[in-house]
Amino acid sequence: MRLLKYQIFIFINFFCISSFINAQNVDDIIAKHIKAHGGTEAWENIQSMKVSGKFTAFSIEEDFVAIKTNKGEYYSELYLGKNPVKEAFNGKTGWTIDPWMEILYPRDLKKTEINVFYQKAELFTPFYKYKERGFEVQLLDNEEVDGMEMIVLKLKRNNGMEEKWYLDPDTYLEYKCESNWVDFTYGVPAETFFDDFRTINKVVLPYYIERTFWQRNRVLQIENIEFNVDIDETIFEMPRSEQMQWLSFMEGNWDVKVDVMTRRGTWYTFDSTSSKIYWDATNMLCEKISYDLTMVQNLIINYTYNATADKFVMTRFNGLASEMQLFDGEYTDSSYIFQNINVDYGDTSLAKTYSQINIYNIDKDSFDVEISVSQDKGETWLPRQRLYYIRKQR
C-alpha cells in the first residue's frame, strides 16, 4: 500500500513537472518567436497593415493588396489567374466576390472559408497573445523539414481548428505551417512556407509566402508594407449588388398619396398614408405600406435582383386575402417595370388577370408607382392605382 502511494506520488509529480517543463518550453519558445518578429512592444504599436505585392495563382502573377487590422479584420483585392477577386472579413463573418465560383456578386463566406480568414487576418503570428485569445499550444517532438530539424508547435484555435507550426530553431521564425485551407470552398489540407524575412518599422515579417494545397500553388511576394493606415471600415461590409444599389433611392420613410382610376377615366385621391422602405438583407429592400381602397390593403413588398435570370424580382404580400404575388422586372426608359405575365402557377382554371407595377418619375426625394392590370396577357394595360411617394422630412 505504501509502495502504491509512493508510485502515485511519483507519477503525479512527474506529470506536473512534465507539464510545467512543457509549458515553460512552449512559453519560452513563443517568447523567442515573438521577439524574432520584433517583440511585443513593437507590435503593440501596430493597429493595421496594408500589404501590397505580387500574387501568383495558376502560374500567373498579378497585383495583390491586403489590409489587416489588430481587430482581426481583413480585406483583399487580388487575382486568381486572370479573374479579379475581392474578399473581406470583419473578424467573425465575411464576403467574397469570386468569379471562379461563377458568382459575380458578393456572397457570404462559408464556415470552411471563415477558418481560412482567421488565418489570413493574423497580423503576423497566431502565437501573439494566444492565451488571451483562447488558443492552446502544445510542443511536439522536433521534426525534420527539408533536411532541417525544426521546433514543432501544435496550435488549437478557439474555434477548434488545429495548425502545426514549424519554427527554425536558430531564428525562431516560422518555416512552415500545416493548416486547413479551402479549394473552391471545400476544405483541404495546406502547407505554407515562409521565407525572405525582412525588418521593417522594427518588426520582422516574411516577404515570401508560398502555399500548396491539393495541386494548387499560390505565391505571395510582398513588395511593400505600410503600418497604421487609415481604413474605411465600410470595406469589410458586404457590398450590395450593382443592380440593388440602383434601387437604393427607395430606402427611407415616405408620405404616400394614393389615387385610383374612376369609372369615368379620371384619377381620384382615395387615401394618404405612409410607407417605410428599408434594407432587410444586403440585397433585399422591404416595404411595408397600408392604405384604403374598397378594403384595407396591408402590403409587404420585397425587392431583390436575380443575377442568374438577370431580372429584378418583387414579391407582394397582401394581408387582405393572404395572397402572395411574384413579379419579375427590368429597368427600361428610366422606369422599373414589374409584371407577372411570365409567372405561371400551372393552374389553368385561374382567371388570368395580370398586374404591372411601374416605378417612374424617380428623383432624390420622390417617385411614383402606377399599378395597371391586363386581361389580354399584356397586350393592353389599364391603369388602376397611382401612388405618389414624397420623402418625409426629418
Next chain:
Amino acid sequence: MTAQTILMKFTMKTKINYWLLLFTIVFQSFIGLAQENKSNGWTQFRGAERAGVSTESLSHIDFSKSQPELVWKKTIGSGFSEITVTEGIVYTMISEIVDSITGYEYLAAFSEETGEEIWRTKVDSIYFDEDGWGDGARATPCIDEKYIFTLSGHGKLTANLKKDGSFVWQHDFKKEFGSTTPRWGFASSPLIVNGNVIMEVGGTEERAFMAFNKVNGDIVWSSSVGPSSHDSPLLANIEGQEQIVFANGRTLYSLLPEGDTLWTYSMPFGGATAIPVFIPPNKLFLSAVRNPGFFIVKVENNKATELLKGVSMKNDFSSCIYHDGYIYGFHVAAVRCISAETGEVKWTKRGYGKGSLILVDDKLIILSDKGKLVVADASPDAYKENCSIQAIDGKSWTAPSFYNGKVYVRNLTEMASYKLID
C-alpha cells in the same frame, strides 16, 4: 627463334593489329552512325527516348563563369507543344486567333539558327480552353525521317511532309473513332514504332490505343477499352522485348508493337498526366498529383508487381526524369529529388512554381512556371544551382528541349533558343 621468324611474327601481329584496328574503326563508325541517327535531335515529346534526357556532354562548360546566351527569341501563337529540333530546323505547334470563336492550329518550322519562320501549315481549328489555361495544341509533334505527326487540341492526328509541311493524311479521332475530348483538350503526343504512329485515341469499340501506317495513315491495329486522357505512350525495352506503355484511366497497359496486350496493371490512382518513366532494366515509375503520389513497378516475365509507392513525389502535369538511382521532378510545385529505391526525399527546392525539367548530361535544366531558366546539378547530395536567367516571360508550362548545345523554351506567347556556352 630466328630473326626471320621474329620478323614474320611481328609482321603477322602488325597485320592482325592493322585489321583489328580497321575493323574497330569501321564498327565504331557504324555504332556512331547508329547513335547519331538515334539522337539526331529532340525529335519528339521528352526527347529521343521520351525520358526528358539528352546525353550531350556539358562537362566542358564552367557554369560558375557562364550564363545561357540568348540565340533568338520570338513571339508565337498560343500552344503547349514542346519544341522539337532536327537537322537545323525547329518544329512546334502554334496557333492564330481570328476572333473569340475562330482560330487555327498550325505546325510550324523555324530556322534553328535564327528562329525565322520557314513554313507553317494549318492542321485544325484552334482548341479554345474554356477554363482559360491557354488555347491551342497540347501535344508535341513527332518527327520521322520524312514526316511529322501532330495531334491537335480537338483530336485530329495529321501527317505532314517534313520538308515543306505538305498535307499527307489526317484522322479525326472524334468523328472516326468516337473519342471524347478530354477536359482541357487532346494532349497525348504521337509515338513512332516500327513504321507505325502509335496513339492513345480513347475511341469506342476497343479503340483506346491505335496504330496507323505512317505513310498512308491506314489503321494497322486497335486495342483496349479506355478514355482519351492527357498521358502519352512510352516505348521501353524490358527483358529484351520492345513494349508500348500506356497509363490510361486507372490501368497501366503494356502492348507489343503489333498491338497485342502483354500485361496490365491496376494503378493506385487514375488521371496521370506525367508520362511513365522507364528505370532500366525493368522498372517503371508513375506519378500523379493524387494520392499516393507515385509508385514503381517491376516487370518480370510480362508481369508487373509493385515495388514501391509513396507520397514524396506528386507530379501534376510535369514529368520526372530518372538519373543514377534517383528521380528528379516537380512535387506539385517544388523541385525534388527522391530515391528510386526507397522514395526518400533527398532535397526539395521551392520557388519555381509548377515548372518543368529535363536532364542534360548530369545537369538539370529547369524552367520555372514563370519562364526562369535554371541549370542545377542532378545530384542527390543537395540542390546546387549553377546559373539562371529569365528566359521568357509569362506562364510557362511547356518543358524545355535540348539539342546541339542549345536549350529551347516556349510558353503561350513566345519561344526562345539559349546556348549553353563556356
